[in-house]
Amino acid sequence: MSHHTVDFIWRNPKAVEGFSTGVCLHGHTMHSQECLSFLPRYLRQVPAISQLVSRYDRGPRAVDFARAFWTPPLNPVAALGLEQKQILAMGLRPLVSLTDHDDMVAGISLQLTAAGEIPLSVEWTVPYARSIFHLGVHNLPPASARAWMSSMAAYTSQPVESLLPEILSELARIPGVLIVLNHPFWLEEGVEEAEHRPALDRILGECAAWLHAFELNGTRPWKENENAMELARAWSRPLISGGDRHGCEPSACLNLTNATTFSEFVSEIHAGRSSIVFLPQYREPIALRVLEAAWDILRPYPEYAGREQWTDRFFYRAADGTPCPLSRLWQDRVPWMLSAATVMLQVFAAARLRPALRLLLAERGEVLP
Numbered sequence: 001m002s003h004h005t006v007d008f009i010w011r012n013p014k015a016v017e018g019f020s021t022g023v024c025l026h027g028h029t030m031h032s033q034e035c036l037s038f039l040p041r042y043l044r045q046v047p048a049i050s051q052l053v054s055r056y057d058r059g060p061r062a063v064d065f066a067r068a069f070w071t072p073p074l075n076p077v078a079a080l081g082l083e084q085k086q087i088l089a090m091g092l093r094p095l096v097s098l099t100d101h102d103d104m105v106a107g108i109s110l111q112l113t114a115a116g117e118i119p120l121s122v123e124w125t126v127p128y129a130r131s132i133f134h135l136g137v138h139n140l141p142p143a144s145a146r147a148w149m150s151s152m153a154a155y156t157s158q159p160v161e162s163l164l165p166e167i168l169s170e171l172a173r174i175p176g177v178l179i180v181l182n183h184p185f186w187l188e189e190g191v192e193e194a195e196h197r198p199a200l201d202r203i204l205g206e207c208a209a210w211l212h213a214f215e216l217n218g219t220r221p222w223k224e225n226e227n228a229m230e231l232a233r234a235w236s237r238p239l240i241s242g243g244d245r246h247g248c249e250p251s252a253c254l255n256l257t258n259a260t261t262f263s264e265f266v267s268e269i270h271a272g273r274s275s276i277v278f279l280p281q282y283r284e285p286i287a288l289r290v291l292e293a294a295w296d297i298l299r300p301y302p303e304y305a306g307r308e309q310w311t312d313r314f315f316y317r318a319a320d321g322t323p324c325p326l327s328r329l330w331q332d333r334v335p336w337m338l339s340a341a342t343v344m345l346q347v348f349a350a351a352r353l354r355p356a357l358r359l360l361l362a363e364r365g366e367v368l369p
Helices: 038-043 049-054 076-089 105-113 145-157 161-172 193-210 222-235 262-270 286-298 336-349 351-362
Strands: 003-008 021-027 068-070 093-098 122-128 131-138 178-181 213-217 239-242 253-257 273-278 314-317 323-325
Touching: 003 239, 021 076, 021 131, 021 213, 021 239, 021 262, 076 093, 076 105, 093 105, 093 262, 122 145, 122 161, 122 193, 131 193, 145 161, 161 178, 161 193, 178 262, 193 222, 213 222, 213 273, 222 239, 239 253, 239 273, 253 262, 262 273
Parallel strands: 003 273, 021 093, 178 213, 213 239
Antiparallel strands: 021 253, 068 314, 122 131, 131 178, 253 273, 314 323
């Protein structure tokens, strides 16, 4: 039986008392490749900017977003430091597991350079039954991590559904490994809701035995997280936190524990014990958080040589699949409409406009805990 608790720091300021460690799961670095269609879809929620973005969705100058992707701004050291700083400020010892999409370079590089425990983890893209799922695979053994990453990548590129239970069962047998069903109800671009739910039921029917926990996600609406809670009850699985950070806002939810190592924490989850706390940033209107994340994605970073401008971090694939940064394609001549949208984002993201935007966007009636 699973036993998990879910707390909210604004309801219970003493939620962290009695715990010594904060665990941050599911965060992204510059090594994640993100479908570019993610950004326009969310920017359409922002007044004025939505009209500019929509012009690139249609007409003779429409962009084929399926061939474009962007990379989050933070390098592994900065992403790790951001999450550690938040946890330390809460008086807790930090454990951070970075999970880039189908890539473990961040964890491998940090194991060579950073102090403290760095799990080797990944967010694995799993096509399955006309939908796509994301599994957080945490704490792989260093000696076999690259081999496992190759096996997972092979499935992603050429999925054979009958092989998935075998892969997951072998992964789950590795001591210290944690397998999480991330944001169970989130829809990958191009996936229809009518196709996703049957696929979810099917993958759980065939693979739930090797999924250790279901995620409550710090970037998803509370109603969606409530659905994940119902799913966890139905399948007798513990819930676990997942910040899903892509920009510079630290994780909006954490796990709390008294474990001193990541493997000890994993043992607690395997036993069905999990304590989750949501942090103040989760209460902000989602559209406001998306706006600020978009500005984090698009703003300059002079400290990152070769990746200073957003056009250095956005890519378009040629017909042969070779990615090229927009800065090279455009020769640094950004179309005026996109330049205008970037300036408008900067204005809206300014601290002085935050109270007015919060009031405006809060009227959309989001369900909050």
